[in-house]
Amino acid sequence: MKEIKWFPGHMKKAIEDIEENRIKLADAILYVLDSRAPISCMNPNVKKIVHNKPIIYVFNKIDLADMKKVKAIQKELEDAGNKTVTISASDKNYKSVIKNAIKQILSEKMARNESKNLKATYKILVLGVPNTGKSSLINMMSSSKKAITGNIAGVTKANQWVKIDDELIMLDTPGVLWPKFDETISKNLAYIGCLSDNEFDLSDLGYEVMKIIYENYPENLKARFNIDWSAEENTKSINEEDFNYEDFYADEFLQIYDKLCLKRGYIMRKNEIDYQRAGKCFLDEFRSGKLGGITLD
Ligand SMILES: Nc1nc2c(ncn2[C@@H]2O[C@H](COP(=O)(O)OP(=O)(O)O)[C@@H](O)[C@H]2O)c(=O)[nH]1
Ligand SMILES: [Mg+2]
Structure with missing residues (x-):
């Protein structure tokens, strides 16, 4: 760390x-x-x-x-x-x-x-x-x-x-x-803004806090972004034998995160997602309460 x-x-x-x-x-x-x-x-x-x-x-x-x-x-x-x-x-x-x-x-x-x-x-x-x-x-x-x-x-x-x-x-x-x-404590303190942002990569911080919110407060995200993930089709073909569940779940949120970024228009030239801007903006949304009442502990 x-x-x-x-x-x-x-x-x-x-x-x-x-x-x-x-x-x-x-x-x-x-x-x-x-x-x-x-x-x-x-x-x-x-x-x-x-x-x-x-x-x-x-x-x-x-x-x-x-x-x-x-x-x-x-x-x-x-x-x-x-x-x-x-x-x-x-x-x-x-x-x-x-x-x-x-x-x-x-x-x-x-x-x-x-x-x-x-x-x-x-x-x-x-x-x-x-x-x-x-x-x-x-x-x-x-x-x-x-x-x-x-x-x-x-x-x-x-x-x-x-x-x-x-x-x-x-x-x-x-x-x-x-x-x-x-x-864990230092990350929680960072998400809520108790530690200096200069010490962290905000694209990571924003992604991580959104993942925590997705896992613990999916309704908040659905309400804010007007996206219904349950309706999402999983198009991946799964070979049960060598299927790595850990990677799959990590991936699963990354895909959703990309959708959130696109929905907000955090895109750079060449059609790449601007993760830096996304992380900062999502952190702001969380910190100002726009994502609803959330307690991380
Ligand atoms: N939404 C909300 N913001 C608060 C509340 N209390 C403080 N803040 C905000 O939190 C930030 C830090 O407050 P401050 O009093 O400077 O914290 P200190 O560092 O502990 O003295 C400021 O932007 C305050 O406006 C609260 O009850 N609700
Ligand atoms: Mg003070």
Whole structure:
């Protein structure tokens, strides 16, 4: 596997700052996950990293996800004793969902302060891999654009505190990735745009994500492209003896992929398919939710 340069200098400094200073100050952690690949976004050591501070797992971007899968993953986390919420940071109606979850998770601390007539401000640290919507969440909570957002990984470079109301302040962090992830996880993170596209061949990335969608969400593709594959005739003559099923299925999608490319008109001169352009465009369609609610994990 190609080594991915996902650990730029500013990120290393930011991580050190978070681990050495910010976590100590925090009353609670909002751990933002992209609902299109929530498990891939999750660091298994997060509890240790945040010194067992209370964590709320925030499944963001539910407008782009497969809620059946999200609910199942959410239930597993809840059953293991974790606090979770599902939101879309682009919809300010979810403000109260976050606020209530924080109140619940800090209820004892808040009650203690209240009984002493102390007016406290609670510090919430917002963590998660790049592009999961941390800055968007803070903007939604503060009803203003104080945190800088962007659809490319690594937009937030400095650790910045934002006042939400009289009770809450939140610390936005640059997307923190942790050094260990396997190929499946890194691919999932790449498909949803959490890793820099520069590190990947987009014609491969687009093809692969379309194949995954074809295998797991065929209805989504049928609806979007208005193609009925079940009606496709398989014209291959099959010699059962030396028939390689693995190749056949790999081939089968390649043929379908070509049809999708042609349908979209991704053609170069000399009647060749423009796989580079196709990969990039299909990735965009997936990332912007045009292929329907999808969860890869
Ligand atoms: N569709 C959708 N897009 C979102 C949502 N939350 C964030 N985004 C988009 O995801 C991209 C990354 O968001 P950002 O807040 O910068 O992520 P950060 O790197 O974690 O701070 C931006 O283009 C946002 O507009 C959401 O709930 N739904
Ligand atoms: Mg950000």
